[in-house]
Amino acid sequence: MSRHTTAPVLVADRVSVGYGRPPRHARAVLTGIDATLHAGELACLVGPNGAGKSTLLRSLARFQPLLAGDVRVDGVSIAGYTARDLARKIAVVLTDRVAAGQLRAYDVVALGRYPHTGWAGRLDRDDHAVVDRCLTDTGATHLADRPMSELSDGERQRIMIARALAQEPHALLLDEPSAFLDVRGRLELTTLLLSLTHDHGLAVLMSTHDLEHMMRHADQVWLVTGGGLRVGAPEDLGLDGSLQRALAGDAVFDPVTGAFQTGRRPTGRVRLIGDGATMHWTRRALDRAGYLAADDATIDVICVSGNGQPAWLLRGDGRQHTADSLAALVALLRRPD
């Protein structure tokens, strides 16, 4: 299976999104959007706060009308779907807090069968099988009998994604799903989304501020910039400076690590000697203290890692000190003398 030859699931064709009623009272936030989301692809929607990411997501999910253009899902304009049929194509995970504390996780996932059940909402055997499988796919089977109020943010997010999957959609839209998650929660979410796209062929579009995650895993970046949208591989957008211009402002985008740094100038230079993890963390401490590691510097910082207890030797300009922690090392460097 090649991800580049998969079918387009969601196509935005010269779309404008915004508020008000066209043509007279409309206030467009983003215009001229052309983008395609393919099956099996993870696309990340990035851009500064207030640039229109949520507006775009809401418009794609038909929560608000398009000001211009057309969005097609599986070849049919979203305007042509009934609410029920659209719910079988697109599922969403929102930032809305869910006031369903007394519902069990299983019941919440079962609500995802809404567009597939009759007026009474009765679940038949197949529906229950789908719910069970969605819980399995999201690794949430053990949460099924717990009330939503007892779940952590990460667990709740997992249940809301399982609920979206229970709609059996072709595309999944998520609005900042990692916003409230801790490091482990983010990693688990990434693993889950990659498995949904690459293993199960779902098309996923998520808005995020987590650039490291995006640079590493997104197949496509939808970059909101200057009232429009630029689409491309994360590396291409990094290389041609688009990411820097759209997101960084005064910050410095490091094209090597793909991370942003503050625009502060280094206050001094040191020659760093050492290896391994000690070296890595020492470099970070120096960076924080405002020191750049350079081979031609007159001050040496030597990492000594004898008998498992790291220590640091600061030498140069006629002085010599030892530090038994990085905090002490930073304090030494900052001490004026």
Next chain:
Amino acid sequence: MISPSSLTSPAERVTPPPAGDGRGRRVVGSRQAAVLTVLAVLAVLSFLATLAWGSVAIPLGDVVAILGGEEASRRTWEAIVMDLRLPRAITAVFAGVATALAGLVMQTLFRNALAEPYVLGVTSGASLGVGLVLLPQGATAGLGAALLAAFAPLASIGVVAAAAIGALAVLLLMSAVAARVQNLVIVLVAGIMVSAFLTAIVNVLVFFARPEAVVAFTAWQFGTFQGVTMAQLPVLGGTVALGVLLLALSTKQLNASLLGERYAQSMGMSVRRLRLLAMASTALLAGAVTAFAGPIAFLGIAAPHLARGLLGSADHRVLIPGTALVGAVVALAAGVFAQLPGTDAVLPLNAALALIGAPVVLRVLLRLNRTGAGFTV
């Protein structure tokens, strides 16, 4: 290429074992079944108590005999039970069920723990209708009298019809607002504004009315289960049944809207249709009760919370029967209490409801809070 549907098509994979220990699929848990059973038994007991207790105590055996169409020990008992207490008990059941369910719908629709039919102005509309009928009576002199005299012809409508028309008019107005305005909080505030406006008109009428008319109006405001005749019961019952039916038909939508309107919409629910269904059913339930029994306060806000706490669930498939039963039990118990058994005195119904209801609800809620049970609408 793997088609997206392979994620979920039922035939593709072996069905995994049921979630958790298999309880996941059950709608009604064992605790909930027990709670519903206890509530049903309580409802039957309080129904019988309503028939047996009052200014005259009638032995339960005789009550059952009379209901069964047999001879009672004393002839007068038959008249008391069949003509006085049975209509009162049935009215209490209808009123309790209807008010409680109307409160449940409003709380779910607005996702607000304090919502009840009155926030939509239903009761204020009914009050104005009844006020326009009762308050102009006998007004004679002055500017106020001239104002009231203009409404005097309305007296021929009758209290029940006036209350119904008032409630319906307000609900039509609020439905129009709900269909136009997207933000539910605005609908809620609009209801409170309409309510305040109508109450102000009623207050002006009360201010100018003669004392006898005010007494009659106040008596209506106290609420009562006694005013409904056997002949009127089918009308009350039919309206309430229709309201409950609309509610039962929206169970799926009500459950979906627990996740919020946007999630519900994204799963294929028509927000507008649910709003109209919920408001229509509230209009029927609260409107009918207010017309026949006066503005029954308290139950609408308390019964759903009590049911949620007792059942430990927000799922409307168990909440609707649970809330209906709680409403019936509390209404019947308050009715018995209002009669002050063994005496000739009678308490105003709304006072009786809150006097026995509020401490019970408070106690249950505080205990639930202590045990840490999650408590949200």
